[in-house]
Amino acid sequence: MVARTDAAEPSRAAIEAAALWQAQLADEDCDEEDRRAFRHWLQADPSHETAFDRMSAFAGKLADRDPVERDALGLVLTRAPLRRVPAILLLAGTAAALSWLGAGNPAIRSRIADRQTTVGEQQRMAMAQGDRLVFDSDSAADLDDDDRMVTLWRGGVQASVAKAREQAFIVRTPQGTARALGTQFSVRVHDGVTTVSVVKSRVEACARASGGACLVLMPGQAARMDGSGIRRLADIDPAAEQAWADGLLVVDDLPLVQVLARLNQYRTDPVHYSAADLQGLHVTGTFPLTDPDRALVSLQAALPIIVDRGGQGGDGAVSIRRR
Template sequence: MRELKDNEQAIEAEAAAWVVRLDAGPLDPAEQRAFEAWLERSELHAAAFTLARSTWAELGALHTAPRLAGTSAPLATSPRQRRPAALPPPPVSRRWVWRGLAASVVLAAGYSAYRTADPLVMLHADYRTAPGEMRTITLPDGSTAQLNTDSAIAVRYGASRREVELLAGEAGFTVAKAVEGGGRAFVVQAADGEVTALGTRFVLRRQDARVDVTVIEHRVEISLRDAATGTRQTAVLQAAQAVGYSEADGLGEIRRVDPERELAWLRGRLLFDRVPLSQVVAELNRYRRGRIVIMNPALAGRQVSGVFRLDDLPAVIDVIAVELGARVVEAPFVTALY
């Protein structure tokens, strides 16, 4: 359900961006083909564009209709009674009027375009980060949790174990030795699984019902409850190994990874090596309150390589656009690539 809602909001943001582009001037042949392909993807795409365009037309009509100062209704006149009209306001650029429209269209799509924290996550979280924010938390035993963008954890240290729950997003853990934790196990819960530290450093990333675990140093043990049978699946990960799990699919295949590459965010970087632009944009959107949308389907599969700084995301977008020969249109909360 959440994925469907996010998809609808993304389409509405893309529709808003297309109205921006169409208002800027005629499309060239490649842009026209891209626009037509986008419009024909589904009825939802067509409906979203119709709504954005009609809202823009209505705003344009409101702007041009004469009004009395201090009123919100168009000025009405009759042969029997004519009032002197107030001087018209200075002309306003359609581009500036559109900027207000773009904000309203995107905000109408819901909070995922301009994200705020899930209220339930806010209620249960002891520590959290906003989109684009990273934070390092020192836990009661001296262990640390490094929260990535838009992430949240709850801390529940008890007599028998040191427990942390990853409620949302991504976190890297550097675990104090058991003797420093009073001999208690260090356990991170996420979805229906538990990750027990058998060493010092590991990272969990939670996306809805799926969780990915990556070990940087030493080992962790993963335990996943099987809702159908009531049993538990277990696996031990070594350094430079990763695995994904979910209630629906169980434990996935253990795979070798390069932690320096996979977890570059821990150093304030994003690293891409021949990654499709669609995936790059999805990752960048995690670090922004607004949304980047790809207007040209031909761009989505173009590959991107590079190391980018998380503290300068506007420059990242510009660099990618130059490398791919794409254009960028900015509107409130929306950046369109075409």
Template structure:
């Protein structure tokens, strides 16, 4: 798990700041500052249009009004121009870009390109277990997809996105391999988890061993045994390390286990299971250490537990969009 994988993009952050500022009404200085920002980088205009579309999608009047009123009721942040009302004060919750985009993608567009390529797929917060033709089992985690390519002499499953746990039926005549982002994991009579991220893939073995191969400048092959994990990316296969496989596989039992993790990493993981967005206001708060066990099928209840144990408050724009703060 890595909070960095789910961290908001700074350009999208700024774009949604401006989209909501424009919706609330910009002063002359604000309009000039927006135009300057749009012209300062060719990536800014498309990001701004995407943010405007996302904000419109979120656009239940009560939600939009509450965000705007909260923003106008607090002292202005340094470095940002005032909004249209000269007397207005504001506070912007930076991670709202992730909320807007997540809601737009999950609620309106969906991942149709992946859906067309997949043989099995889960939505956000959904988990699914399926038995393949050879008796092997695959458990898909939230927002995951696979395609299946069984041939007379081989068995291949492609992880198109997300995370999947495999329990492989033995068949010496037909090797079982899982492919993701150019790499391949071949079962040696085993149970293992493949977690595909945007920039890397992580393999964790919970029983017996696997052979992991990937092209790149680094090591190209590694044997990973029970209780071990390895990552590969465009640079090749990394170093094999010992992990708590029981904790890594906890999601297969609808649990998430955290031991002395920063709150931002915990919230990033909860966001994988929440059909909306959970954000943190404040860098220092995101660094606070957390240990606990939470259920994957009720991320809002997990957040309630975190709030109570850490004595935090929250802003809830319905249970779909939640910001926690001191």
């Protein structure tokens, strides 16, 4: 363990992380991977041990607090603007409060994750063993180079995996894991569902539910993991799946409403539309994900739709209706 000195004053970020580790270690789902990741974090900086000791001292302070107050805290933490979360955590007693909420709560963990992207942003990076990652718009993940693992809390990541005989590359989500048996695949987390899509070679996807049932996926195959287990999805186009990491949305006869839903993931002001009004309209083509306004211009030119940029009452909101 790293020796602590008086000068190792923890930052606000270290205190928040210590609170989450305090909660994670107390959680019944905490496993050896979690404990190994905790030791890695603890030894990374002397201030981490200081922060963890302080949070441990808080652990009993809220033990007698009314359950209604704890539930209210959980509601505040999951709904509060990100900039206010640190203050809320400190006012609440942080560690003990999060112990009740559960450190594995994606809504909380995603707020202080190692790697985060904003709406409309993609990020590229490389891990220590050469694995290359592209994070999609509005994503949050924790990275562990030592264990060659990405824990994806929100959004999407595409991994191009380097060859390594000794240690497998793994993407972990709240719903399960995806272990690379080859080179390139994507993982996406949304609304309690994890989707794994294989571009090249093979991936073993294992659900947390249903006793850890697994599927080995080949190129062009996809699977869904949720609270009920894992199941195969319809086959995908590997080239189209690979394209999003290059900022392109490639579709072939896809319903317009699905195209708009994907573009909305890159917009801070989502496009408004009625799915019933646009029913029956399908799209084939290539569109820029990182420039969704230009994509809307192309859609309007190709389909019998009107893109209204005035909004109701001149509020500037964008809406689409059938022409």
